Amino acid sequence: MNPKLLQPGGSIRNFSVLLSPTPRGARLARLLATEQLRVWGLPLDPAQLVVAELANNAATHGRVPGRNFRLLLYVVGETLRIEVTDTRGDRLPHVRSARPAEESGRGLTLVAALADRWGVTPGLPPRKTVWAELTVPARESPRPDRPCSGPTCAPYEPPTGEKEPRQAPPLPPAGQTHSAE
Numbered sequence: 001m002n003p004k005l006l007q008p009g010g011s012i013r014n015f016s017v018l019l020s021p022t023p024r025g026a027r028l029a030r031l032l033a034t035e036q037l038r039v040w041g042l043p044l045d046p047a048q049l050v051v052a053e054l055a056n057n058a059a060t061h062g063r064v065p066g067r068n069f070r071l072l073l074y075v076v077g078e079t080l081r082i083e084v085t086d087t088r089g090d091r092l093p094h095v096r097s098a099r100p101a102e103e104s105g106r107g108l109t110l111v112a113a114l115a116d117r118w119g120v121t122p123g124l125p126p127r128k129t130v131w132a133e134l135t136v137p138a139r140e141s142p143r144p145d146r147p148c149s150g151p152t153c154a155p156y157e158p159p160t161g162e163k164e165p166r167q168a169p170p171l172p173p174a175g176q177t178h179s180a181e
Contacts, residue, residue: 013040014074019055021063021086029055029071033082036073042136046114047080050132053107054084057093057130062086064126080134089128092120 015036019025033051037044051071058069064087072083095112098105111118115132122128 012074012076016070016072018068018070021059021069023059026055026059033071033073040075042080047134050082050111050114053111054082054130057107058084058086061091062088064088078135080136081131083129083131085123085127085129087126089122089126092128093130
């Protein structure tokens with residue numbers, strides 16, 4: 001596993017990881033994406049559902065033994081782009097109508113309903129990338145004129161030099177020790 005993260009101050013935030021094309025790899029993709037979205041301060045839904053569907057499709061339909069799939073998340077402005085690249089470029093996904101009794105076949109229908117845009121991009125053989133884009137709220141920094149909670153919202157007050165009532169006594173100067181009375 002090799003996650004990469006650009007510094008939060010950068011204009012493009014990204015996260016990339018290679019995972020095994022197994023149910024466990026698909027589950028790990030969702031968990032890692034969820035944690036990364038938390039770190040970035042972005043809403044988890046519907047992004048974690050889109051990641052789960054795309055990763056599950058890569059593990060189910062894009063599986064080639066010994067070849068991993070890649071999950072890539074990046075944010076540019078107010079757009080979160082989710083990409084899942086697998087090594088089955090010969091099997092392009094398509095939305096299909098599943099009958100009510102069928103237990104599978106609705107993944108891309110969910111992605112189409114949840115994402116603002118989605119599509120498939122052929123890559124260098126044998127790869128393909130299935131992607132989805134979601135509009136996310138721009139991350140705001142706290143403004144002093146707005147009420148908010150938490151230590152990061154408190155205005156800075158320089159120390160006054162007075163000790164708080166429960167503060168520990170000062171340490172003796174270097175080289176001196178306390179008496180054992």
